[in-house]
Amino acid sequence: MPAEESTPAIVLRARDYADSDRIVTLLTLQFGKLSGIAKGAKSSRYRFERKLEPFSHVNLHFRRRPHGQLVFITRAEAADLAQHVLDDDLGKIALGSYMLELTEALTAEEGEAAEAYHILLGAMAALSVGVAQSSLRQAFEMRLMRWAGFGLEFARCRVCANVSLDDGAAVYFVVSRGGIVCARCRDRVPEGAIKVSAKSAAILARLGNLPIEDSPTAAATGPDGALALARFISSILDRRLRSQDFLDSILPLKS
Numbered sequence: 001m002p003a004e005e006s007t008p009a010i011v012l013r014a015r016d017y018a019d020s021d022r023i024v025t026l027l028t029l030q031f032g033k034l035s036g037i038a039k040g041a042k043s044s045r046y047r048f049e050r051k052l053e054p055f056s057h058v059n060l061h062f063r064r065r066p067h068g069q070l071v072f073i074t075r076a077e078a079a080d081l082a083q084h085v086l087d088d089d090l091g092k093i094a095l096g097s098y099m100l101e102l103t104e105a106l107t108a109e110e111g112e113a114a115e116a117y118h119i120l121l122g123a124m125a126a127l128s129v130g131v132a133q134s135s136l137r138q139a140f141e142m143r144l145m146r147w148a149g150f151g152l153e154f155a156r157c158r159v160c161a162n163v164s165l166d167d168g169a170a171v172y173f174v175v176s177r178g179g180i181v182c183a184r185c186r187d188r189v190p191e192g193a194i195k196v197s198a199k200s201a202a203i204l205a206r207l208g209n210l211p212i213e214d215s216p217t218a219a220a221t222g223p224d225g226a227l228a229l230a231r232f233i234s235s236i237l238d239r240r241l242r243s244q245d246f247l248d249s250i251l252p253l254k255s
């Protein structure tokens with residue numbers, strides 16, 4: 001029998017299976033994203049002290065199986081891990097669900113993802129102590145995408161590298177370039193672009209570098225910057241996130 005392994009983990013998704021089992025997808029600190037089956041999860045309070053529900057932060061114990069993708073989850077306990085509660089707050093649930101789904105979409109099974117784990121954990125902590133804020137959503141999107149290799153550029157022109165964008169002129173976000181071009185370079189770029197105010201671009205550049213814990217009190221970008229982010233995210237995902245429409249309806253943007 002394979003040896004038991006263990007790692008801290010965050011439950012991204014869970015569903016009941018058969019009479020008493022659960023199938024769970026988690027982002028682990030040490031082994032990237034894992035999917036597993038917890039036999040008897042609905043009846044064993046000893047082995048599964050923490051419910052294997054989305055947002056649960058657990059010490060996961062599991063055994064790999066020689067064949068098949070699902071690991072056997074043998075135990076899950078809270079130990080001394082920080083727990084983050086979203087209460088019954090609709091905004092928190094909507095943003096939290098979106099963060100979990102975006103994380104699942106941008107991570108690969110067993111791909112190294114320790115930094116993504118820390119980004120998600122920091123965002124969950126910020127969400128649990130405050131209220132759902134667009135700035136937290138945007139900071140999370142910027143940070144997680146950069147981790148995944150999509151470092152979006154909002155501080156300098158992708159063509160001329162001009163950084164003096166604070167003259168107040170609008171800039172243009174080009175999805176296929178993952179960043180902005182300045183007004184002077186716009187005519188030399190054939191692709192379609194989203195016009196973004198200098199202020200919104202500056203806010204996004206700042207949110208991308210802010211510690212995630214500080215983002216809820218920071219300014220959020222306006223609808224133009226949010227549209228640029230949303231277009232880019234949909235360009236790199238192969239499906240629309242189920243939680244996105246709900247979140248967009250709950251967390252309106254202020255212009």
Ligand SMILES: [Zn+2]
Binds near residue numbers: 158159160161162185
């Ligand atoms: Zn330029």
